[in-house]
Amino acid sequence: MLRYIGKRLLMLIPVLIAISLVVLIIIDLTPGDPARILLGTQATEEQVQELRDELGLNDPFFVRWWNYITGIITRGDFGTSMMTKRPVAKEMLERFRFTLFLVIIGTCFAVCVGIPVGIFAATHQHTWKDSLAIFLSLIAISMPGFWFSLLVIRLFGVKLQILPISGVDTWKGWILPCISMALGTIAMLARQMRSDMLETLRQDYIITARAKGLSERRVVYRHALKNALIPVITIVGGMFGGSLGGSLITEVIFSIPGLGQYTMTGLNNRDYPVIQSSILIISCMFSVILLIVDLLYAVVDPRIRSQFARKKAKGKEKKDEDKKAEETVAAV
Amino acid sequence: MKTKKQKKQSQLYEVWRQLKKNKLAVVSMFVLLAIILVAVFAPVLAPYDYKEQNAMQSNLGSTAEHLLGTDKLGRDILSRIIYGARNSLIMGFSAIAIGAVIGITIGAISGYFGGWTDNIIMRLLDIYQAVPMLLLCIALAAILGPSLRNAIIALGVGMVPGYARMMRASVMTVRDKEYVESAKSKNCSTARIIIKHIIPNAIGPMIVQITMGVGSCILSGAMLSFIGLGVQPPAAEWGAMISEARATIRQYPTQCLYPGLCVMVSVLACNLLGDGLRDALDPRLRN
Numbered sequence: 224m225l226r227y228i229g230k231r232l233l234m235l236i237p238v239l240i241a242i243s244l245v246v247l248i249i250i251d252l253t254p255g256d257p258a259r260i261l262l263g264t265q266a267t268e269e270q271v272q273e274l275r276d277e278l279g280l281n282d283p284f285f286v287r288w289w290n291y292i293t294g295i296i297t298r299g300d301f302g303t304s305m306m307t308k309r310p311v312a313k314e315m316l317e318r319f320r321f322t323l324f325l326v327i328i329g330t331c332f333a334v335c336v337g338i339p340v341g342i343f344a345a346t347h348q349h350t351w352k353d354s355l356a357i358f359l360s361l362i363a364i365s366m367p368g369f370w371f372s373l374l375v376i377r378l379f380g381v382k383l384q385i386l387p388i389s390g391v392d393t394w395k396g397w398i399l400p401c402i403s404m405a406l407g408t409i410a411m412l413a414r415q416m417r418s419d420m421l422e423t424l425r426q427d428y429i430i431t432a433r434a435k436g437l438s439e440r441r442v443v444y445r446h447a448l449k450n451a452l453i454p455v456i457t458i459v460g461g462m463f464g465g466s467l468g469g470s471l472i473t474e475v476i477f478s479i480p481g482l483g484q485y486t487m488t489g490l491n492n493r494d495y496p497v498i499q500s501s502i503l504i505i506s507c508m509f510s511v512i513l514l515i516v517d518l519l520y521a522v523v524d525p526r527i528r529s530q531f532a533r534k535k536a537k538g539k540e541k542k543d544e545d546k547k548a549e550e551t552v553a554a555v
Numbered sequence: 556m557k558t559k560k561q562k563k564q565s566q567l568y569e570v571w572r573q574l575k576k577n578k579l580a581v582v583s584m585f586v587l588l589a590i591i592l593v594a595v596f597a598p599v600l601a602p603y604d605y606k607e608q609n610a611m612q613s614n615l616g617s618t619a620e621h622l623l624g625t626d627k628l629g630r631d632i633l634s635r636i637i638y639g640a641r642n643s644l645i646m647g648f649s650a651i652a653i654g655a656v657i658g659i660t661i662g663a664i665s666g667y668f669g670g671w672t673d674n675i676i677m678r679l680l681d682i683y684q685a686v687p688m689l690l691l692c693i694a695l696a697a698i699l700g701p702s703l704r705n706a707i708i709a710l711g712v713g714m715v716p717g718y719a720r721m722m723r724a725s726v727m728t729v730r731d732k733e734y735v736e737s738a739k740s741k742n743c744s745t746a747r748i749i750i751k752h753i754i755p756n757a758i759g760p761m762i763v764q765i766t767m768g769v770g771s772c773i774l775s776g777a778m779l780s781f782i783g784l785g786v787q788p789p790a791a792e793w794g795a796m797i798s799e800a801r802a803t804i805r806q807y808p809t810q811c812l813y814p815g816l817c818v819m820v821s822v823l824a825c826n827l828l829g830d831g832l833r834d835a836l837d838p839r840l841r842n
Contacts, residue, residue: 234681241682249698365822367774369781370797370815377808468687472778486690487782490697502694506686 231514235507240292242506246499247288256280260493261305278305291499301503302496304489311500314485319504321391321481322470328397329404329470330463337409338455341416346443348421356413363410368469372403372476389478400477404469408462415458419451426450453524460516464509573835580831583824590821594640603631605638606789614807623813626796627803632810635791636817642703642792643818646776646785649707651768654714659761661715662722663749666757667730673723680716688713692775696784706785710772721764725757732756763833770825777818793818 258274259266275281279290294300301311344356379399380388387396423429424447432446471483478484482501489497574580593600602622609629616624623632665676686694695709729735730753738748777794779785786792788799793814800810 238682238685242685361823361826365770365826366819367777367815369778370818373797373801373804373811377804381805465687468689471690471693472782475782490694498694502686502690505690509687510685
């Protein structure tokens with residue numbers, strides 16, 4: 224097990240290096256000189272060249288990349304923002320907690336609502352309650368998230384005036400962003416939970432449990448739920464990671480000073496150190512979350528756990544990995 | 556040759572016969588067709604031009620002349636929604652076309668050859684997928700510069716790894732079938748085997764994903780336009796219209812409501828049709 228974790232963590236390093244390389248290549252290939260953008264159209268050619276030298280933009284490609292990578296590893300230096308002239312690492316650290324809080328609360332909220340709704344729909348199959356739950360979740364999936372955010376702002380912020388529409392100075396400010404973040408996740412979780420639950424309820428051991436004369440409650444919550452939850456965990460993990468990307472929009476709409484808003488500002492200003500570093504950090508978090516999900520998967524499912532113990536099952540393990548990756552893709 | 560054609564027809568007919576049983580899927584199909592027709596015949600159907608401004612009649616509610624009212628520049632919202640269908644659908648369909656074609660090709664190559672080819676492609680996709688898809692699309696669109704074409708490229712590129720992985724899994728199941736072996740034994744070229752034998756047989760499960768993918772591309776495309784990275788003004792697009800109406804949501808919420816509803820209906824139709832197709836294509840459900 225430890226070896227597996229170690230292997231996965233080691234695999235993370237080339238991935239992150241490659242991401243930094245790719246981001247730099249894309250930035251390099253795009254037209255538009257950052258020094259020119261910074262100085263404005265009135266600057267002379269000499270001024271632009273001077274700034275290019277200062278920013279290190281005249282160095283060869285690999286020199287710039289190497290300086291960037293070694294800066295991160297040796298000094299924790301992610302570069303300096305071209306706009307604010309402050310270290311990117313410091314700015315990101317200040318903003319990090321907002322994004323993390325938003326994503327965690329949003330995901331928790333989605334789990335607390337989505338899973339019960341899914342169980343409810345599955346246990347009431349072939350009734351109007353099930354149809355309603357399915358229909359609502361389909362609508363929620365088909366809705367643009369940013370549009371839903373605007374609708375809740377209009378309803379709770381403007382019409383009823385019970386919640387603030389932007390800023391997170393008080394706890395009340397978090398409610399609308401979290402609801403907006405969670406909507407899509409709730410719907411997908413409910414659908415996944417429902418189908419897994421229906422699948423599980425058809426298994427033989429459920430018939431056995433019923434035949435033993437256990438109450439329906441006990442059958443559903445003790446016997447079926449445990450098994451039906453396993454695939455859901457992967458989905459939750461994938462969504463938790465995916466919402467790191469989704470938080471970009473939510474943070475901009477609700478003006479939350481998080482990492483997403485920082486990235487967006489960087490993209491709009493073509494502030495390359497900011498773009499590069501925030502994509503790197505978000506991807507790093509995303510990869511770590513996916514790793515945690517894989518490990519959790521092993522913790523909850525004894526069938527997978529046993530594969531870590533048996534070395535000969537290596538091929539199968541790989542197959543499972545691929546399968547899981549595909550599920551995650553479908554979820555995201 | 557003749558029998559082959561007949562068989563193809565009957566297969567399509569069989570899928571249609573199954574699909575017909577699912578009322579929701581059929582309705583969704585017609586809704587989608589209707590939206591496509593509206594987009595194609597926009598100049599005929601729209602009562603006004605999408606960029607025709609009228610300062611005297613800005614921010615109107617529903618009137619006889621302007622069924623859905625006008626926006627802050629006095630442009631007819633109904634006309635803009637009708638023209639917006641064009642851009643939104645172009646974005647959805649082109650992005651999925653790019654993503655699916657590249658993804659299917661990569662997936663087919665990776666799945667068919669296996670070994671180190673597969674290994675390299677998969678590791679490259681790992682790198683690709685370490686960036687959350689939304690972030691990737693936004694970053695690409697922003698770096699390439701805001702325009703409809705760049706938004707389509709960004710969305711298409713973002714869709715590639717998902718399709719590649721699915722196609723790879725699908726190809727692996729047909730790779731060792733007898734008909735592939737037979738083709739090989741007849742000295743059929745590898746390219747021909749992949750194009751003629753592998754892809755048509757492995758593409759079944761992809762059809763559902765592509766149908767639903769159109770929906771999610773429309774959704775992501777609207778999002779890109781919403782943050783100003785997609786269709787540029789004065790062109791009409793549903794996401795861009797929501798973005799324009801955002802400033803006046805306190806006074807005129809309906810300006811924001813209608814384009815959002817359009818996005819929702821089209822995406823819902825894609826999802827329902829995809830669900831229906833999945834059931835129709837599943838041979839286990841046939842009887």
